[in-house]
Amino acid sequence: MADRGREYLILADEDLISLVEAGDAEAFATLYDRHSRAAFSLAYRMMGERQASEDLTQDAFLKVWRGASSYRSERGSVRTWILSIVHNRGIDQLRSQASRRRTQDRVEATAPRSQPSEAFAETWRNSQRDQVREALNTLPSEQLKILELAYFSGYTHVEISELLRLPLGTVKGRMRLGLKKIRDYFESRDAAVPR
Amino acid sequence: MSEINHERFEDLKDAYVLGALPEDERRSFEDYLVAHPERQAEIDELSAVAGLLAFSPQEQEPSPELRNRVMGVVEAEADPRLVRRPSVLARVGDYLSVRNLAFGAAALLVIGLLLWNVLLQDQVQDLQGQVENAQGRVQDLQGELKDAQAQQSQTIKLKGSWAEQGAIAEVASMQKNQNILVARNMPSVPEDKTCQIWVIKGDVPKSSGLFQPDGNGTATPITNSIRKADAIAVTVERAGGSKKPTSDPVLLAKL
Secondary structure, eight states: HHHHHHHHTSSSHHHHHHHHHHTTTHHHHHHHHHHHHHHHHHHHHHHOOOHHHHHHHHHHHHHHTGGGGGGGGOOOHHHHHHHHHHHHHHHHHHHSSSSSHHHHHHHHHHHHOOOOOGGSSSSSSSSSHHHHHHHHHTTTTHHHHHHHHHHHOOHHHHHHHHHHHHHHHHHHHHHHHHHHHHHHHTTTTTTTOOO | OOOHHHHHHHHHHHHHHHOOOOOHHHHHHHHHHHGGGGGGHHHHHHHHHHHHGGOOOOOOOOOOOHHHHHHHHHHHGGGGGGGOOOOOOHHHHHHHHHHHHHHHHHHHHHHHHHHHHHHHHHHHHHHHHHHHHHHHHHHHHHHHHHHHHHHOOOEEBBBBBBHHHHHHEEEEEEEHHHTEEESSSSSOOOOOOOEEEEEEETTEEEEEEEOOOTTTEEEEEOOOOOOTTTTEEEEETTTOOOOSSOOOOOOEEEO
């Protein structure tokens, strides 16, 4: 079994996901080992504490195991797909609970900020992260804050509007401009947006 | 909740890809998307931009217990389905065993010839006549070795920026349609990157294996046939590999 596991290390994610679809647990283990850290990091950013983050990561990976056939390569990479599952499930969980963390976000959101989110100031370990960080650092803090509240904290645009005491149109406009600015960052370097 | 139309679609699409629509609005948006599949590509592209946020959090290490829990569930559910395990593993196993056999046979042949040479050179001093016969036999054996190597092990050297930096990479054809990329002195790549082998025919690159450069050298089976290919290339890709090359080849051989 261990030998086969080593052989799977040379297979691309798309090949592994086909094997997972056929019920191959070792192919799944290889995918887990490749992407669990990124998935857990996202879960931790959303949930804010280890146990809930591990539960979310487990939930997402079991969905990968049971729903590998729903992966569509034309929509993006396997890694992006796994992270989108974590994200969607995380949002569902955040919205289903009256979390103290969201209350904390409310307090933080109203405080003035001169710098982007602390997470974006970390030293990142790889070039893709570096590129994303650079792209996010080009955003004005008010745009970045709105993207973070939506993406990581699960707030709807209406809730963000209430939280920040901004007109709904302003919130939508900042979302649009923030996403456009990230895309422009890559286009200006003749680079495709990583998928 | 108003009906989604073109104008409203435009107004909501950014919030949608960020996951910021309330449930009822999200459902209406997705109904509209189902009815207008021509807009799906636009949403996929925008989702990719929003999805970059997922790469931004500070890295956290999940516990080994989490892996045990997940694999416990998966292995319990996998048993009945494993019967239908595809034969990819067996094919990879074949590659490896063929490689080992071929390398072993070639090594034994070379060692045998060396021993013959040493023996014959000793005899030269005393038995000139026998030497001539023995040298004839050595030449015969060397000819046989060359023939055997030509049949079993043709190699193609890869060039490119990494080769200029001292990397040595060759594609060894061990048997018909069974090829291995053997590489050493390769530069290291970041933890989240991997080397991906591509077999290229015309303008179409096919992913043909992943490997992590190793100071001790690596031998990686090439998972697609190179018989009718135009080139073999190696690029540095994100961990897990890419569907298509996203960077220039660091190693390349035109066939």
